[in-house]
Amino acid sequence: MIPSSGLSSSVLPLFLVTLIASGLSGILYLHPRIPLGFVRVHIKIVAIPPLISLVVFAIIEHNGITGLFYLDSLAWLMAFFVLTIGLIIQRFSVRYLMGDRSYRKYFALFTFTTGAASVTWLSGDFRLMLLFWGLTLIGLILLIRLNKVWKIANEAAKGSGRLFMLSWVSLLLATTWLYQVTGHWQFSLSLTDEGLYQIGLWERTGINLLIVLAVIIPAAQWPFQRWLIESVVAPTPVSAIMHAGLVNAGGIMLARFSPLFNGDIASIILLMFATISVLIGSGISLVQVDYKRQLVGSTIGQMGFMLIQCALGAYIAAIIHLILHGLFKATLFLQAGSVVSSFSQPSLVREKPSNVWIMVGRVLGLVLGTAFWFMEPGDGYQLISAIILGWSLSISWTQLVALGKGRIVRIAGISILGGATVFYFFIHNLFYEWLHTSVYTSVQPPMPVVIIVLSLLLFGSSLGTWAVRNRSSGSFAVLYLWLLRLGEAKPRSVESHPNYLKQYLP
Template sequence: MLNFLSLTTMFFVSLAVAALSAVLLLHPRVPLTFVRIHTGIITLPALTALVSLITNHTNGIFGPWHFDALGWLMAFFILTIGLIVQRYSVRYLLGERSYRKYFALLTLTTGAASMTWLCNDFRLLLACWAATLLGMTLLIGLNREWQVARKAASFSGRQFLLSWLFSFVAIIWLAQVSGHWQFSLAISDDGLRQLDSWERTGINLLLVLAVVIPAAQWPFHRWLLDSAVAPTPVSAVMHAGFVNVGGIMLTRFAPLLSGDFAQIFLLVLAGISVLLGTGIMLVQVDYKRQLVASTIAQMGFMLVQCALGAYEAAIIHLILHGLFKAGLFMQAGSAVRHYERISRTPDRLSFFWKVVGGVLGLLVGVVYWLTAPGEGYQLISSLILGWSLSFAWTQMIAYGQGTIERMAGFSVVAGMALVFGFIHYVLSGVLHQAVYQHTQPSMLVAIFALFILVSGSTIGAWLGRHASSGSFAVLYLWLVRLGDPHPVTVESHPNYLVKYISRGGNYK
């Protein structure tokens, strides 16, 4: 059996080979058919991370690296997303002028991102995270001939630089006060005892600001709307593996954040982002920007989980959301189709089945919460489980037409529940020892979260009953404006194509 040192060596060697393959691909004399070989090469680090995740059940520190289940899981997840998207892009982007550059940048960016969460040295972590931010900026502006893409990349790059500076100041501050550059020592009990309460709050506030920017949370959400001009595969990687950084970083710094005032600050920004992202998604007509708004809301919910101390739930959420959103982006081209609207007229049994679904969701949520009522993770999971079951039951069963359709809907709901239970069981087993568990939300944080949930539901219900009112019109137009990107990142058609056509269809 491979030992710990052999696996880590194989992982970094495979990453180095993948990076060398990416650089080699940039040479114009290398045939484009090498791309298929390259996508085979980048499979190696993902497989090595998977083997390490399965076989390595203990924490291991090797030089500036910290190998644990969370780090291996994130490395495997990021590299797998990059592999899937690159395989998808082999034919999708064929003919693009930046074809070679795209594969090289994406390989280097996902490689740097995968190493970020394996770092045990603060300086190395900052370097890897800076490389990830730079790579994502270059990917957004991949088409340099298109002015809109350059503007979007410029704005996103400035936002990313601000995020990195926040994290730089926070990490340097923590390292200086704790007296350790090693991550594991700085956030240990002995290291945290070196911090005064105001220093702890200051560092946490900087970390929160550092993570809400790449997570596209209000008021820093506009960069993600601007980035919709990036190629669809770039958007898939961005929404699947890049915006999730907030949940991973806050989980790593959980011992520092737990019980601090910064949790309330995070909850406020994330709660507002959930409401605004959902509203923008409902009023947008552009499909990619609907997905962007959905990501804003989903990342807000993930950060709400972190604010409540449910770090395990946040990691599971970001993984499932990443896989789901990557799939949506890669099939975005088939989103526009002609179809006939199907009108459903609820029968007399619909109301009864809706009540049954609501009661069933409530019972399942309460029973699940009572299995461990003192854990913040259990509270969040019970809310998600109960609401999801009630919603699925209403859509698949209560609104079904006739007995056969309701039976089919019940079969689908039951199958989804089994799949969810299996995935949840596997990921919980992997993360239980690696994720900070000894935390639960303070009463103030829990009350504030409940207030956001109730107020959002109340406002939504009121607007649904007053869709023709002036307040609804004002809110609708405000959300439309809030969901619009910067004017300089919007064109009715790509102006650079005029130059392309004038040259007879020759890019060169």
């Protein structure tokens, strides 16, 4: 019987062959003599690599190292996730993009980008990771400028390309510096206790700061959020894979480099930038009227919270967050076309909620948050999670129960909340069982820093509540216009009347 780690190593060549076959299928589809119907064959070929990664992930129990690859459960999980999301979006695009002049090129680039991303997370060598992460970013840039005759798409691609280059060079410097100190290019050798012992305090801080810079740019964190805002000119399926499988790459990257982070100044800086991004992203999503920009603002905020989890050492929670967020955000983008019809439906008039039911929800939220906090009272992440869980339960209770009309509606609301709670804890425990041997838990920043972050989040929430109740004030107007400005693209990336459409006119 083959051990799980041996199975992982033996299946790797088959996985890579099927990945190459899916890429060759995309290249073949570029030829104009290949019928358009071949895309369905291409989709079937693309479905093979995620199926293999799922089988290996379901069986693997131990970490395995094969040459340049580090084949643990996290690597196979992320390969399966990225390739599966890519498969679903490509299948959706078969009809969605039919008739687009870049139809053939789209499938080739999409397959190339998701394939390169999957190899990135299977990499156990810094050089291999750098190569394929760079190829992933190049593929993303080309997807953004898919309609290259449109000036705005070209501008968005150029802006993204400059920032991606800065991010990639920062990662290159960090890994090269790490190699110079430890003498190893492999994760499994350079990030051991022996390798980390060779890194001085200032060297570790410098490497960590470079990694933080490399992470916050593709995650569209403040002040680098504008590239994601301008990328909405890309086709909606491109936005779906961008938000679901590529923007959230920072969580995986930080999990891989987690032994380096020990609550030092780099972790604190990451925590502050992520906290600011949560507030800004939430504000942008509230003031924008464009649906895709609302989703962009939401992604900025969600990625900020994911990076807060990483900065607090909760890497497994961050992995859970990025996967669930990816599934949720991909769904929202793919159903973006139904938003117009939903606005045309008459809104339901709800009665004023009962104060008694609202108070019950707040008490339940307080009890849940307190109980969750007492499970690990010295843990900074536990404190933030306790407050967020309690607040979420209170809000959900108000929406699903307190605002419900009649006993049946309230019972249904309570049932939904109960089911969601069970599902949350089930998923949480399942992922911890899968990833506890693959993800390192680093030291958290000092508790005073955590309290400052928590205070900023509470201040932002209070400010939002105040703004909603004082819309006629001058302060609200200033805040609204500032958030609106943050959520707008640069003037050269905006075109009121797309000139490229003139070529289709008689």
